[in-house]
Amino acid sequence: MDQKEPGDRLPAERQLAADFGVARMTLRNALDRLEAEGRVHRIPKQGAFVGQHKLTHGLTVSSFTEEMLALGKRPSSRTLGMDVRYAGETLATKLRIGPDERVWRISRLRLADEIPLTLETVYVPQTIAPDLTREDLQDQSWYQLLAERYGRRITSGVQTIEPTVTDEEESILLDVPLRSAAFLFVRTCEDQSGRPVEHVRATTRGDLYRIQCQLTLGQPGLDQTPWS
Amino acid sequence: MDQKEPGDRLPAERQLAADFGVARMTLRNALDRLEAEGRVHRIPKQGAFVGQHKLTHGLTVSSFTEEMLALGKRPSSRTLGMDVRYAGETLATKLRIGPDERVWRISRLRLADEIPLTLETVYVPQTIAPDLTREDLQDQSWYQLLAERYGRRITSGVQTIEPTVTDEEESILLDVPLRSAAFLFVRTCEDQSGRPVEHVRATTRGDLYRIQCQLTLGQPGLDQTPWS
DNA sequence: AAGTGGTCTAGACCACAGA
């Protein structure tokens, strides 16, 4: 079994399927995922090739902790604030709760190898995590905590991404000059049964973080439909 | 046949497959695409629902023209510069050509409903489009031109996204204040046979454009692998 | 218990690539 180099062609699908003892459809599904992750690059009618580039973490649901560990960085966290407040109309809609229900509001500075990287504010209904403490949030994965203690596995979400410039407070906390370029991520995540679990606003330094993603062709003919 | 509202549940997969007269696997593939486009929202073990949100254009290969038309805007274009130069080392690597081969360098301001939105610079090997003229670029889809005249259908690409702030020239051309938030998209696109066709740097106004995408769970167990 | 989505199987046909 020789090691493949980036750019090398993988064996034919039928061959691989036979090697692994699975049906070709199953093998293709696996390749689909590898391609989405950027680990292989496929050329229609020609084959699959070992990925050329080290794609950075793309657009999957993953906690800061997991993402940093995957990138070989040491994640840490400083809790800046943590309180309970009423959801209010906007947040209630996103979390599908009543506007007078209470939510945790947790502000944290996330660091990678002790360098400030992201400033995030998480909103989570108090009914989901009633007994949360400051210690729970220190240096452990928030998603792991949600899964293990509260039985909520985050499996999907919708995210918007905007460019922004840091204001005075963000600049100080993130240790960058005033009006530096940054990402603003806003996402609402759901658990395995489709119930909203958290709403997050995260400001991430643009000088240290970038998004890399594979572009694929939206199937022709359907993209034409106007969507109001 | 009644019209479905956002949030309504779709019929069961087996039912839909029977209605359309296709196998369930085929129906599921179609649902996968609709979900990736944000038109449908699926909850595991419960069903598929009409999409809640009007998702903005996500991360598929599409020309500016097509994307704006899909959003109901009228695209237009002003060519700012167009010349031929040597590729140089960096660009040559991305386009997989020799460093002393010639490339078109085309700068264009892209507008939506006459409002400046994106400032883009496209690099394309001269061998691919030898007889390009300024008129070719006026108010017609570049990808369509590539496909129809040169037989190159853009089907995939790799893109990096960074936040940036506009410099003096960009601010004037995009009609925004100095140091406004903007996206910097850098992508290299390939045709149907996997050959690089163009390299693009595009600066897009952050006050008018955002990215919205569906987050999904990278399959567990494989994400743990460190990628150097 | 019945119905659901998620997954897999073992075949099949097509269009296109390269020799």
Place this chain on the structure above:
DNA sequence: CTGTGGTCTAGACCACTTC
């Protein structure tokens, strides 16, 4: 031409949700 990936079929089993 042969082999390839792209797509589809008709069935199957499982785990889970809902009644």
